[in-house]
Amino acid sequence: MMMMTLTTPVTQNNLTVLALHPTHATLLDQTALPATVQYVEIHTPQAMAEAIQTMIVRGAPAIGIAGAFGIVLSARIALKATDSTEAFHQHILADAQLLRKSRPTAVNLMWAVDRMLAYLATLLIAETPLAEIVEKLATEALAIHEEDLQANYAMGRFGAELLPENARIHTHCNAGALATAGHGTALGVVREAFAQGKCSMVYADETRPRLQGGKLTTWELVQAGIPVTLVCDGMSGHMMQKGMVDAVIVGADRIASNGDAANKIGTYNLALAAKAHGVPFYVAAPSSTFDFSLASGQEIPIEEREADEVLGLDGNRYAPEGVRVYNPGFDVTPAHCIAGIITEKGVIFPPFLENLKTLLG
Amino acid sequence: MMMMTLTTPVTQNNLTVLALHPTHATLLDQTALPATVQYVEIHTPQAMAEAIQTMIVRGAPAIGIAGAFGIVLSARIALKATDSTEAFHQHILADAQLLRKSRPTAVNLMWAVDRMLAYLATLLIAETPLAEIVEKLATEALAIHEEDLQANYAMGRFGAELLPENARIHTHCNAGALATAGHGTALGVVREAFAQGKCSMVYADETRPRLQGGKLTTWELVQAGIPVTLVCDGMSGHMMQKGMVDAVIVGADRIASNGDAANKIGTYNLALAAKAHGVPFYVAAPSSTFDFSLASGQEIPIEEREADEVLGLDGNRYAPEGVRVYNPGFDVTPAHCIAGIITEKGVIFPPFLENLKTLLG
Numbered sequence: 083m084m085m086m087t088l089t090t091p092v093t094q095n096n097l098t099v100l101a102l103h104p105t106h107a108t109l110l111d112q113t114a115l116p117a118t119v120q121y122v123e124i125h126t127p128q129a130m131a132e133a134i135q136t137m138i139v140r141g142a143p144a145i146g147i148a149g150a151f152g153i154v155l156s157a158r159i160a161l162k163a164t165d166s167t168e169a170f171h172q173h174i175l176a177d178a179q180l181l182r183k184s185r186p187t188a189v190n191l192m193w194a195v196d197r198m199l200a201y202l203a204t205l206l207i208a209e210t211p212l213a214e215i216v217e218k219l220a221t222e223a224l225a226i227h228e229e230d231l232q233a234n235y236a237m238g239r240f241g242a243e244l245l246p247e248n249a250r251i252h253t254h255c256n257a258g259a260l261a262t263a264g265h266g267t268a269l270g271v272v273r274e275a276f277a278q279g280k281c282s283m284v285y286a287d288e289t290r291p292r293l294q295g296g297k298l299t300t301w302e303l304v305q306a307g308i309p310v311t312l313v314c315d316g317m318s319g320h321m322m323q324k325g326m327v328d329a330v331i332v333g334a335d336r337i338a339s340n341g342d343a344a345n346k347i348g349t350y351n352l353a354l355a356a357k358a359h360g361v362p363f364y365v366a367a368p369s370s371t372f373d374f375s376l377a378s379g380q381e382i383p384i385e386e387r388e389a390d391e392v393l394g395l396d397g398n399r400y401a402p403e404g405v406r407v408y409n410p411g412f413d414v415t416p417a418h419c420i421a422g423i424i425t426e427k428g429v430i431f432p433p434f435l436e437n438l439k440t441l442l443g
Numbered sequence: 444m445m446m447m448t449l450t451t452p453v454t455q456n457n458l459t460v461l462a463l464h465p466t467h468a469t470l471l472d473q474t475a476l477p478a479t480v481q482y483v484e485i486h487t488p489q490a491m492a493e494a495i496q497t498m499i500v501r502g503a504p505a506i507g508i509a510g511a512f513g514i515v516l517s518a519r520i521a522l523k524a525t526d527s528t529e530a531f532h533q534h535i536l537a538d539a540q541l542l543r544k545s546r547p548t549a550v551n552l553m554w555a556v557d558r559m560l561a562y563l564a565t566l567l568i569a570e571t572p573l574a575e576i577v578e579k580l581a582t583e584a585l586a587i588h589e590e591d592l593q594a595n596y597a598m599g600r601f602g603a604e605l606l607p608e609n610a611r612i613h614t615h616c617n618a619g620a621l622a623t624a625g626h627g628t629a630l631g632v633v634r635e636a637f638a639q640g641k642c643s644m645v646y647a648d649e650t651r652p653r654l655q656g657g658k659l660t661t662w663e664l665v666q667a668g669i670p671v672t673l674v675c676d677g678m679s680g681h682m683m684q685k686g687m688v689d690a691v692i693v694g695a696d697r698i699a700s701n702g703d704a705a706n707k708i709g710t711y712n713l714a715l716a717a718k719a720h721g722v723p724f725y726v727a728a729p730s731s732t733f734d735f736s737l738a739s740g741q742e743i744p745i746e747e748r749e750a751d752e753v754l755g756l757d758g759n760r761y762a763p764e765g766v767r768v769y770n771p772g773f774d775v776t777p778a779h780c781i782a783g784i785i786t787e788k789g790v791i792f793p794p795f796l797e798n799l800k801t802l803l804g
Contacts, residue, residue, distance in 0.1 A: 116761075116762070116763035117761075254677075285769070286766075287677070288651065288753070288762075289677070290649065290651060290675040290676065290677060291675050293761060296761060296762050297761060297762065297763070300762055300763055300765075300766040301763040304763055304764070304765035304766055309767070310766055310767065311766070311767040311768060311769050312753055312754065312762055312766050312767070312768050312769075313753065313768070313769050313770075314651040314652050314676065314708065314709070314753055314770075315651065315675065315676045315677040315709075315712075316615075316648070316650070316651060316676040316677070316708055316709020316710075316712050316713075316774075317708055317709070317712075317769065317771065317774075318712060319711040319712040319714075319715055319774060320708060320711055320745075320771055320774035320775075321769070323711065323774070323775070347675065347677055347678055347681060348675070348676075348677020348678070349677075350680035350681055350684070350716075351676075351677050351678075351679060351680040351712050351715075351716055352677075353680075354680055354712070354715045354716055354719050355711075355712055355715055357719075358715050358718075384681075392649070392673055392674065392675055393673065395756045395759070395761070396759070396761065398756070398757070398759065400477075400654060400657060400658060400756070400757065401477070401649075401657050401658065401661055401673055402477035402658070402661055402662040402665055403665070404665035405647075405661040405665055405671055405672070405673050406670070406671065406672040406673070407672065407673050407674070408646070408672050408673075408674050408678065408682070409674075409675075410678065410681055413677075413678075413680060413681035413684070414681070414684070
């Protein structure tokens with residue numbers, strides 16, 4: 083991986099989270115924000131898998147796009163390595179396995195990789211020349227990127243309709259431009275509501291242990307000129323008790339058929355606080371986040387991450403020796419806590435099982 | 444204030460949180476733990492108020508004792524400054540005001556200062572010589588210290604009876620030896636349960652922003668040889684959903700007549716998770732924590748602290764410029780979330796209003 087540090091600050095208008103170039107992909111390095119704006123050049127699917135694993139790129143829709151870009155990089159390398167269609171296919175399938183395994187919880191990654199593989203299979207069946215296949219895979223990956231951006235604009239419009247005037251919106255982790263092709267899912271709704279004059283404050287949970295809320299959501303909203311207040315993850319119950327919050331909007335990494343939604347660890351505690359105080363809790367996620375193979379959220383695999391993330395902050399350990407750590411990366415908010423799921427096709431209300439099928443077919 | 448760094452590590456057996464000496468008081472510096480074990484010498488009530496405010500000493504019972512020690516320091520200084528009974532009294536009353544205001548939420552501070560002032564008044568009415576008053580105030584302050592220790596042992600015994608075998612106990616902040624004269628309130632129950640072979644694991648919320656759970660509870664339990672697992676504040680809902688927790692035990696900073704209990708920010712979110720999953724949520728607090736002048740927890744003043752605590756960790760800022768902060772130090776867990784309040788006189792079960800009066804009368 084190569085690092086490129088920008089000399090000019092990135093503003094909202096020219097923020098690019100992921101880009102595909104003729105020889106490589108670039109990722110905005112989210113582990114360096116908000117202190118440093120730098121891009122990482124990714125030349126191989128192996129480097130892409132590592133970037134996903136180490137959270138240089140993170141956010142369910144963004145890692146889906148990153149996975150698709152990884153398949154393109156794989157195809158380009160395979161084209162140079164072999165003339166055999168079979169070897170070309172096997173090369174890409176092996177890299178696809180690596181990419182799929184880089185993070186287990188967000189299904190968008192598997193969805194995007196599988197979409198690329200399915201398209202590859204149709205091109206191979208049609209006996210498309212390998213060089214042309216590589217071009218077409220790049221076009222498909224860029225289509226996934228563009229569709230995600232358009233889905234976010236649509237979610238923004240649908241979601242904003244749900245909000246009252248002067249809404250004070252609580253969110254967790256980062257489901258913003260940085261987690262997607264741009265605009266964001268939960269923060270896409272915030273952006274649209276703010277543009278309509280309907281959002282007066284965003285409360286951002288800092289989101290321990292990786293602080294995506296404190297580092298990324300705050301940075302992104304400050305850039306956009308949207309008022310944002312940073313709070314610790316344990317404050318939401320108190321704030322709702324004090325009547326400070328009108329709605330919660332979060333993203334999702336995987337949604338089961340019954341509406342149970344996996345998202346960054348801490349989301350479920352926020353949902354419980356919202357439920358206890360009658361504050362509507364919305365999930366904003368593109369349809370690529372749904373996993374209809376799962377009956378309920380209990381089946382969603384939950385990634386466990388390194389102890390170091392909890393023992394300290396940014397590599398500075400604060401906890402004493404001799405302590406154990408439990409560090410699940412995600413939790414599952416049961417459908418009964420969710421007032422509505424905002425998708426690019428519209429808002430799905432309970433009962434989710436029936437209404438999901440109607441809207442998403 | 445003077446710093447004394449110990450050359451030998453403090454073990455559980457010789458841990459002294461607060462001590463009163465002929466010329467000064469010493470406090471174990473809790474802002475330096477777990478990295479460094481050092482004691483701070485306190486010679487004036489002003490220095491004591493500052494130590495309370497900056498959390499060199501923290502925990503409701505401990506700051507009560509610190510307040511009582513502060514009155515003794517005040518009386519000693521007054522004795523040197525004046526022969527006038529009136530001036531002596533006014534000097535102490537002024538310092539008492541300062542001590543009372545050093546932190547607003549924990550009522551034990553006001554309780555202990557007021558107990559010292561009431562005793563002072565009786566001694567003055569009895570025309571006790573001023574030098575003798577100073578001696579008697581020191582004896583009273585040491586009695587408060589000793590009573591707190593004995594109360595913790597009693598709470599430990601009452602609380603341990605509530606727990607199942609092999610209990611996995613979730614706690615928040617530090618309600619341990621470090622928050623009291625010794626042994627601890629919530630962690631006093633843990634210590635007793637562990638001694639009886641009934642506690643198999645303690646889950647310690649790290650307790651942002653000041654990390655008392657991650658720094659103090661973990662350190663204290665590692666020292667005691669009790670298994671402890673550090674988790675982030677947003678993980679409790681997920682853990683209870685997975686059936687990992689048998690009981691929650693926390694301390695309290697002030698309990699209203701109806702049983703509503705103020706404690707470190709984040710406690711209420713933990714209580715909501717416990718309630719949603721049928722996990723019993725216990726508060727362990729000495730009777731000095733009750734404020735019968737308040738009908739409900741809504742009347743408990745909630746301290747707001749500096750933005751810096753939330754913007755970073757240990758003075759290392761991570762959040763971007765331009766973000767606002769909300770930093771309440773405490774929250775109120777409503778009585779309906781509390782399965783029982785463990786006091787030194789026994790366990791109080793709902794309905795609290797009646798049962799509190801019966802037990803504490």
